[in-house]
Amino acid sequence: MSALIEIEFRLNGISRRVTVPLQMSALEMLRDMMGQHGTKYGCGEGECGACTISVDHRTVNSCLKFAVDCNGRDIQTIEGLAATPFGENLNRAMVEHGAVQCGFCTPGIMMQAQQVLTDNPDASPAQIQRGLEGNLCRCTGYRKILDAIEAVAHPSPAGD
Amino acid sequence: MAELRNYAAPRSLAEALQVLASGPATVLAGGTDLMPQSRSARVRFAPTLLNIQGVAELRGVRRRDGAVEIGALTTIATLRDDPAVRNGAPVLWQACDHFASDQIRNAATIGGNICNASPAGDTLVPLLVLDASVVLASGGAAGIHERRLPLSEFLTGPGRTARRPEELLVEVRIPVPASGWVDRYVKFGTRPALDISTIALALGGTLFDGRLENARLALGAVAPTAIRAHDAERVLAEGPLDRARIDRVVDAADAAIHPISDVRASDWYRRELVHNLLRRILTDVCPN
Numbered sequence: 546m547s548a549l550i551e552i553e554f555r556l557n558g559i560s561r562r563v564t565v566p567l568q569m570s571a572l573e574m575l576r577d578m579m580g581q582h583g584t585k586y587g588c589g590e591g592e593c594g595a596c597t598i599s600v601d602h603r604t605v606n607s608c609l610k611f612a613v614d615c616n617g618r619d620i621q622t623i624e625g626l627a628a629t630p631f632g633e634n635l636n637r638a639m640v641e642h643g644a645v646q647c648g649f650c651t652p653g654i655m656m657q658a659q660q661v662l663t664d665n666p667d668a669s670p671a672q673i674q675r676g677l678e679g680n681l682c683r684c685t686g687y688r689k690i691l692d693a694i695e696a697v698a699h700p701s702p703a704g705d
Numbered sequence: 706m707a708e709l710r711n712y713a714a715p716r717s718l719a720e721a722l723q724v725l726a727s728g729p730a731t732v733l734a735g736g737t738d739l740m741p742q743s744r745s746a747r748v749r750f751a752p753t754l755l756n757i758q759g760v761a762e763l764r765g766v767r768r769r770d771g772a773v774e775i776g777a778l779t780t781i782a783t784l785r786d787d788p789a790v791r792n793g794a795p796v797l798w799q800a801c802d803h804f805a806s807d808q809i810r811n812a813a814t815i816g817g818n819i820c821n822a823s824p825a826g827d828t829l830v831p832l833l834v835l836d837a838s839v840v841l842a843s844g845g846a847a848g849i850h851e852r853r854l855p856l857s858e859f860l861t862g863p864g865r866t867a868r869r870p871e872e873l874l875v876e877v878r879i880p881v882p883a884s885g886w887v888d889r890y891v892k893f894g895t896r897p898a899l900d901i902s903t904i905a906l907a908l909g910g911t912l913f914d915g916r917l918e919n920a921r922l923a924l925g926a927v928a929p930t931a932i933r934a935h936d937a938e939r940v941l942a943e944g945p946l947d948r949a950r951i952d953r954v955v956d957a958a959d960a961a962i963h964p965i966s967d968v969r970a971s972d973w974y975r976r977e978l979v980h981n982l983l984r985r986i987l988t989d990v991c992p993n
Contacts, residue, residue, distance in 0.1 A: 547709050567709040567754050570740060590741040591809050592899055603782070603811040609740045610812065611733060613712060614756055657807065678898035679806025 556581075561682045565612040572596045574612035575622060581673030583623035588680070591600035594680030597653035598622050604660040606679075623652035624660055633676035635697050642693035654680045658694045668698055671702070707824040708818045711753040718875065721757050721833075723845035725871045727933050730755040733872065734778060734817040737809050737931060746814035748864075755953065763816070763875055766790060777816025781828070782807070793881050796831035796890040796907050801869075803892050806899050816874045819856070822866050822930065825902040829931035831890055832856050833875065833923035834907040840876040841868060853878070860930040883919075884913045889986040893978050902926045904978045908986050916980040917991060922954075922983075934961040946991040954987060955980050 546564045554561060556579060565574050575598070577582040584607055587595030590634075591606040598607045599621040626632040635655055638644075645651050654677065661668055661676030668676065673694050682690060715721040724730055729751035733739055742748040757763065758845070763778040766787045773793050775784065784790050785801040804810055804827045818828045819839060837856045844850045856877075859867050868874060882888075888909035894900030902925055908921035920941035925931040937957035944950060964975035 548712060550712050568743065568750070589744070591737055591805070594806065594808060597808055604808050606737070606808045609735075609737045609809070611736050611740065611754075611756070613714070614733065614736065614758055614975070616714065660807065660908055676807055679808045702796045 547647060549613070550613050550616075552613055554615045555619045557621055557628070567613060570608050571598065571600075571612045571620075572607040574615065575587060575620075576672050580622055581622045583627075585649055585652060587649070591679075592681070593650070594653040594657060594677075597656040597680065599626075599660065601662050602663075603638060604657050606670060609680040616700070621656075623656060626655060631662075631697075634673035635694070638693040638696045639646075639690070642689045642696065644685060644689040644693040650680060650682040650684075654682065654690055662698055666698065670695055671699065674679075709750045709752065709754050712756070713753060714756040714906045716759045716761075717758055717847060718762055718842065718873070719844075719846050721755065721873060722843055722849060722871070724753065724755050725873060726758060726843070726845050729870060732820070734758065734814040735812040737805075737813045738817060738821045738823075740899065743859075743951065757873070760843055768793065768881070771881050773879040773881060775815055775879070776874060777874050778814050779816075780811060781813050781815065781818070781897075782810040785810065794831070794835055794879055795878070796834055796888045797828065799890045800827045800831045800892065800905075800907075802915065805895070807829060809899075815877055819859070819877065820866060820868060820874055822862070822864050823901075824862050824863055824928060824930055825905070825926035826931060827892065827902065827905070827925075829856070829860065830853075830892075830905045830907045830923045830925040832879070833933050834883070834888060834890075834909040834921045835879045835933055836921065837879045839874050841872040842875045843869065843872045844923055851875070857933055862929050882909065883911055885913065887912050887917075887988055887990055891982050891986060893982060901969065904964075904975050904982070906979065906982055906986060908983075908990060910941065910990075912991060915947075915991065917941050917946055922958065922960065924962060924979065927964040927979060928961070928970075932951050932961065936961060939962060946987060951987045955983055958983055 551564045585595035585641035591609045596607040713724045730753040731751045733756045743916045763776045765776045767774045791798045843974045890907045892905040893903045903923035907923045910917035922934045937954045940953045966972045
């Protein structure tokens, strides 16, 4: 049995403490020990982006991160993002634009969309598309997802 | 999966080196290669997992004594956003910009990309063209010993390097190219993001009177390591870059490579890519 290590970190603004096996991924820790089921397991090798979380305000693939390396860090999952005004706004835009079909990629896409628009609030459509290159969606064809994020970046004057 | 028994997360280089000196350890930096490789049993864990993420002194880009010095823990995203890299080493900047995805760039480190020693490692081809060297540290609290090795000597095979078990790669040094330096980089893959190179090429040199002087040519994913093509460089140094010389450079590069056939491309296709893309960048760098 692999060694167990106690770690402490902030999860969606709240200090948490948990004991994890050394080889456990951050994704397994978040889903199986912290109940953060919004973060999805897609490919397990960083190709699909479904497991995207924010660590110290930078998005990473949680399937590629060792849980022990979460110690001392500030982690946000989709559950945390959804509770923010920005997250609610983005959520509404995703629904209004029909950007969700099966929904499996949606949490990762929303996490990455937050990163893209935080880095560059005035991101162009091309910059948004480039920023999402690490997130796969097998349903929508991306157009509606990009439209939703663009609507958050550049709300129309009518406020729709 | 081999069994991990101990965990160390040092805050200083001396402490990290002490751990390495005391027994076999698997080094964890960004984790983006280590996690999938350990799960698929391509890499076996040593008994100790050494997480070096807390060693702050291994982070950052400095320009000093005519060189760009990059700490081993510097992420690919940080490199891509650094003006010293963009202005001083554009081929490296391009490779960082085309590296995997935003999420992986935020985690992956330059030291990790080098130590992983993939023949297709994205930073290796530009670093070889820039004549980069690596600094390896060993020792501990009693004193730190450093040695410096050209990257071309550090890479010894697929997944293999000249790093000794007690050593840590701490820094990458890139001499700032002379004025008049021009370079080109091309990575060929089937999609723009998250693609492992089918082949990669980089060319650099000082353009003078129709010649590419002090030329360097590096190739990736066509040999057991990313390589310099020294014979092709000699052909470039011999005279003006005309059509006949381009033919000879391409022939010399073809003789230097040993591509394999795998899921990404056949040996034949990789050679075709090298011929055609090398011809294109040679023509582009010196149009006459």
